[in-house]
Amino acid sequence: MKNETRHEQFEPPSILGNALRTLHIDIPLFIGLLLTSLLSFLVLYSSGSQDVDVLMRQAGRVGLAFILMIVLAHIDPYQFKRYSTVLFGFGILLLLAVLIMGEIGKGAQRWLDLGVFRFQPSEMIKITTPMMIAWYLAEYPLPPKSKQLFIAAILIVIPTLLIAKQPDLGTALLVASSGAGVLFFAGLSWRFIIGIIVMLASLTPVIWHFMRGYQRDRVLTFLNPEADPLGRGYHIIQSKIAIGSGGIYGKGWLGSTQSELDFLPESSTDFIFAVFAEEFGLAGCLGLLALYLLIIARCLYIATQAQDTYSRLLAGSLAFTFFVYVFVNIGMVIGVLPVVGVPLPLISYGGTSIVTLLAGFGILMSIHTHKKFRTR
Amino acid sequence: MSDTYIIKDHSVENRLFVNRIVVAFIVIILLTSGLIVRLIYLQIVGHEHYSTLAKDNSIKIVPLVPDRGMIYDRHGKVLAENTPSYSLELIPEQISDMDETLLRLQKLLAIPDEKIEQYQKLRKRQKRFVSTPLLLGLNDEELAKFAVVRPYFPGVDIHTQLVRHYPYSDLAAHVIGYVGRINEAEIKELPLAEYRGSTHVGKLGIESSYENELHGKTGYAEIETNVQARLLNTLKEVTPDPGANLYLTLDIDLQKTAYDALGTFNGAVVAIDIKTGGVLVFVSRPGFDPNPFVVGIANDAYQALQSSENQPLYNRALRGLYPPGSTIKPFIALAGLEYEAISPQQKLSCPGYYQLPGVEHKYRDWKKGGHGSVDISRAITESCDVYFYRLAATLGIDHMHSFLQKFGFGEKSGIDLIGEKAGLLPSREWKRDQKKQAWYPGETLITGIGQGYHQVTPLQLARATATLANKGKVVMPFLVNKIVSVQGDRRGSEPQNVTLLLKPDNVTTVIDGMINVVHGAHGTAKVINSDISYQIAGKTGTAQVLGIKQNAKYNENAIDFKFRDHALFIAFAPADDPKIAVAVIMENGGHGGSVAAPVAGQVIKQFLQENNEK
Incomplete structure (x- = not known):
């Protein structure tokens, strides 16, 4: 039990240690998340026209998300494993329901109206897909055989296609990478990985064929933003101006002129990183990236410390997906990736993504804090 | 594990x-x-490069919003236009003492306190350098008052913008529709580039159905500005393409005649030019004034419209569903002749009621004591229910359904307006699917006189009438005749050629019956036959709102107004060379002949007079 002893060193000793253990909170991760959320309020205040109402609304959502995280942290990971298939199946059913309602409503449909509140099934799928894949692969010795890979691939493709059809490319991408993450951590052979990359590259024309008009526009805009200065290209041109004009130290908090002048669209949601970069400069960006890396590193560490295959794969995938979130959002804002609707995790305005994210961290905390109470 | x-x-x-x-x-x-x-x-x-772009003499791309296209009626009368409107706007950043400035403005222009409060709220939501409106729609006097003292109010200025205006107000609000501020949901739906800078979008009627054409193509200018955002130089300009002007087939004077003729009744009038399918009249009464919607209607005013018992926002002509009542009889009669369920000379006896074999229930005729022995022409003229009970029983629901469908019942007419209802043409399959029940013989009978499940829109009724008048050449109604844009003119809709296979003799027999409705001695609509030089073919109808119990008697005066029967009338004229078809529905109007027929009579008269003068 080498792991156990190493783990002991990280637990704060004595009374506080016991208290934290009963709370099931992982302190380093918790501090990282809290810091990022607080930073988010700072940026939102500036990007959202300094409106306190916007902050209050976001604070409410963040508060709820934190509560959900702590609740999930208290659930034994064994329970997550047990209900993986049920939750996954339920999520798929909801996606189908949304799609059918969308057919009737003739348009993009992502929400399921439950009367009391509106719910986006694709959000739930972001967590249940890696749960499902991890559950399935954990039943067999690792690395997985071709047959298991094939079934796992189907399990990933189904929700991905359903979401892509909504159409919500950003979320589809995140779901696909959360499933791919599990496969990677399960030991998918390098030959396969290279094979898939080659295949995807050769499939590009086919994917292009199936894209919707506006999705194609986005890609074209990404390749040449100046061609459409009023439309999609506008976002990228303006966000590059905002980021570049920030320089090393930035224009200071509330000093953003690009978002102030309304040149920067969606300055509180998908493009909030541009406001951040303009106000806090390269120094601030490095700080934010460091904060993200710390969170990711802690999550990966939790994965290595997890005791069973399921927890390990799930933890690794959740950490990986969080990185994909960060990378895709920042990548699109700084103009190295096409614009897909992915928010900057923990910072962007909006309730749905933060709830799912913190739910994921809740599961990670559960994995990390329940080990001692389980016998093998 | x-x-x-x-x-x-x-x-x-x-x-x-x-x-x-x-x-x-x-x-x-x-x-x-x-x-x-x-x-x-x-x-x-890249810092230096991007800093220059962001600060100092920065280059900005500003959208140039196109002027929205105008809407005209068939004679070129303006139905929707853009009129300049003036607003008093303040830039908080440039005002040193906001409270003092507001106080002075309040004194000068007698601004009510709540407007000031409203502005204070609005100001807090906006950025400090954004010009925010304090007063909208300034009149000439207010303009003059402010112009004199303008130098003493730095940061306060008059802004001009074009505002959509509908000169005919509630007369054609349902057809023309209105534009309103782009809302959150629409921001996501609308093409971003095309609507950068646009504030309004069509919400209803033609304004919404032809949004693409009316909006035009947004242009842009690349301008160089200094730190104060003052314009230094325009580097490049791509001028916007103004929206297309639409010429409707609607005749606004005829529309007014129809609207006024409805009097105090709620209802709808649709008139169609039979030769083209162009809609001449499209009235839904009561109307509403669309102009407040453009600037943003006050909440209580909107609530009042919403909750009004008369439902003014409801487009009855397009979406109102009514039982066709006896107006369905000419079509049932034609079905009987076409399927050879009856011959033109064959007479059926009407004792005042009809009974299905082995069933106690009596299906009554509207005329107590009955019509005696009637042939098909007289059955139409006098609207004999028993004749049509018998005919329906012989025809059967399947034949009736497939025949009525050819005339457009139960389906959308395809008119160029969003939101059309398809109505309901009952069939065996429909009842099995929707009600999980078998079709009963009694339901066939009442379908034969236009009661029961059958529901039509006034537009459908007018269209079917026009198709009948056209001897089976299907009339496709449309509203936009011509679209005039910078790319050139084009027609609003392409004419289609679909002709129903009908025997001319059968059509003549039915039309003769309909002529007698207006011109015969026993016709149910003879009130409108005086003082005209042409013949009108018509049919009255009465649609039950309240089910009358067996043995109970319907007494118009004894029941609540809102449960009174709807009055219907369909007509076309001149009978020998039909030019116009009209459908009239008057809610709670009682009997169709006495109230609804005169409305159609007036519309026909005015239209034919005008067309003969040419």
Whole structure:
């Protein structure tokens, strides 16, 4: 039990240690998340026209998300494993329901109206897909055989296609990478990985064929933003101006002129990183990236410390997906990736993504804090 | 769980997993480094370049919003136009003492306190350098008052913008529709580039159905500005293409005649030019004034419209569903002749009621004591219910359904307006699917006189009448005749040629019956036959709102107004060379002949007079 002893060193000793253990909170991760959320309020205040109402609304959502995280942290990971298939199946059913309602409503449909509140099934799928894949692969010795890979691939493709059809490319991408993450951590052979990359590259024309008009526009805009200065290209041109004009130290908090002048669209949601970069400069960006890396590193560490295959794969995938979130959002804002609707995790305005994210961290905390109470 | 663990090699799995975590972390560090390299490129290498773009003499791209296209009626009368409107706007950043300035303005222009409060709220939501409106729609006097003292109010200015205006107000609000401020949901739906700078979008009627054409193409200018955002130089300008002007087939004077003729009744009038399918009149009464919707209707005013018992926002002509009542009889009669369920000369006796074999229930005629022995023409003229009960029983619901469908019942007419209702043409299949019940013979009978499940829109009724008048050449109604844009003119809709196979003699027989409705001695609509030089073919109808119990008697005066029967009338004229078809529905109007027929009579008269003058 080498792991156990190493783990002991990280637990704060004595009374506080016991208290934290009963709370099931992982302190380093918790501090990282809290810091990022607080930073988010700072940026939102500036990007959202300094409106306190916007902050209050976001604070409410963040508060709820934190509560959900702590609740999930208290659930034994064994329970997550047990209900993986049920939750996954339920999520798929909801996606189908949304799609059918969308057919009737003739348009993009992502929400399921439950009367009391509106719910986006694709959000739930972001967590249940890696749960499902991890559950399935954990039943067999690792690395997985071709047959298991094939079934796992189907399990990933189904929700991905359903979401892509909504159409919500950003979320589809995140779901696909959360499933791919599990496969990677399960030991998918390098030959396969290279094979898939080659295949995807050769499939590009086919994917292009199936894209919707506006999705194609986005890609074209990404390749040449100046061609459409009023439309999609506008976002990228303006966000590059905002980021570049920030320089090393930035224009200071509330000093953003690009978002102030309304040149920067969606300055509180998908493009909030541009406001951040303009106000806090390269120094601030490095700080934010460091904060993200710390969170990711802690999550990966939790994965290595997890005791069973399921927890390990799930933890690794959740950490990986969080990185994909960060990378895709920042990548699109700084103009190295096409614009897909992915928010900057923990910072962007909006309730749905933060709830799912913190739910994921809740599961990670559960994995990390329940080990001692389980016998093998 | 332990079973699966047996075949697993834990040390191998552990090594593999830790290995993968390390690889993943390295990839993450590499990709993050990529982001950092790009950030360094933007923020250090490109800093100067982007700073210049952001600050100082920066180049901005400003959208140039196109003027919205106008809407005209068939004679070129303006139905929707853009009129200048003046607003008093303040730029908070440039005002040193906001409270004092507001106080002075309040004194000068007698601004009510709540407007000031409203402005204070609005101001807090906006950025400080944004010009925010304090007063909208200034009149000439207010303009003059402010113009004199303008130098003493730095940061306060008059802004001009074009505002959509509908000169005919509630007369044609349902057809023309209105534009309103773009809302949150629409921002996501509308093409971003095309609507940058646009504030309004069509919400209803033609304004909404032809949004693409009316909006035009947004242009843009690249301008150089200084720190105060003052314009220095225009570098490049792509001028906007104004929206297309629409010429409707609607005749606004005829529309007014129809609207006024409805009097105090709620209802709808649709008139169609039979030769083309162009809609001449499209009235839904009561109307509403669309102009407040353009600037943003006050909440209580909107609530009042919403909750009004008369439902003024409801487009009855397009979406109102009514039982066709006896107006369906000419079509049933034609079905009987076409399917040879009856011959033109064959007489059926009407004792005042009809009974299905072996059933107690009596299906009554509207005329107590009956019509005696009637042929098909007289059955139409006098609207004999028993004749049509019998005919329906012979025809059967399947034949009736497929025949009525050809005339457009139960389906959308395809008119160029969004939101049309398809109505309901009952069939065996429909009842099995929707009600999970078999079709009953009694339901066939009442379908034969236009009661029961059958529901039509006034537009459908007018269209079917026009198709009948056209001897089976299907009339496709449309509203926009011509679209005039910078790219050139084009027609609003392409005419289609669909002709129903009908025997001319059968059509003549039915039309003769309909002529007698107006011109015969026993016709139900003879009130409108005086003082005209042409013949009108028509049919009255009465649609029950309240089910009358067996043996109970319907007494118009004794029941609540809102449960009174709807009055219907369909007509076309001149009977020998039909030019116009009209359908009239008057809610709670009682009997169709006495109230609804005169409305159609007036519309026909005015239209034919005008067309003969030419």
